Amino acid sequence: MLRWLIAILFLANMLAFVTVRGMFGPAPLAGAREPNHLNRQIHPETLKVQPVAEAADLAVVGGPAPAPAISASELSQ
Template sequence: MLRWLIAILLLANVLAFVAMRGVFGPLPAAGIREPNHLNRQIHPDWLKVRALSAADAADQAVVGGPAPAPAIAASALAQ
């Protein structure tokens, strides 16, 4: 029974590999999905990219950083 499971998993991996290589055609995410969206933009040159200031960066979450200490008070239980 374990042999069949391994064979099925191996076949599924080969099928996924072949599909990702494009044997069955291009992937749906390979091309432009919304070509009309780019044509409908109004003044795309007005968009400016700027760096965050220190005050703005304080509100941003740090991904992969240590978890902050919980703001709770603990005390020993009375017996």
Template structure:
């Protein structure tokens, strides 16, 4: 019983290998799915790339650093 399971798993593994290698044709992700996507953009020349300023980057978390403190004001509740 175990021999048949190993044989079936081996054959399935070989089938997956040859499918990835392109024996059955190109994979769906091989080419661009939307080749005219850039041509259909509305005013792509309006896009501007600019660096992030220090004030914009102040609320960004630093990877590996301490968690930033939230700017929340708190007061005691009256009873």
């Protein structure tokens, strides 16, 4: 049974090798699949890139937890 497992793994490795080497055609990531994608953007100069830390409220490891952005009150009975 171990021989069959080794044979199947060997064949899977060979299939992966010939696929990566381009035996079945070029890889999908080999070139631009949508060359007009950048040309179709509306106002690409208005895009702004922000670091992840500024984009969201993230807790700092080792620091205090951020204050919640909700208001709380006692329930009346």
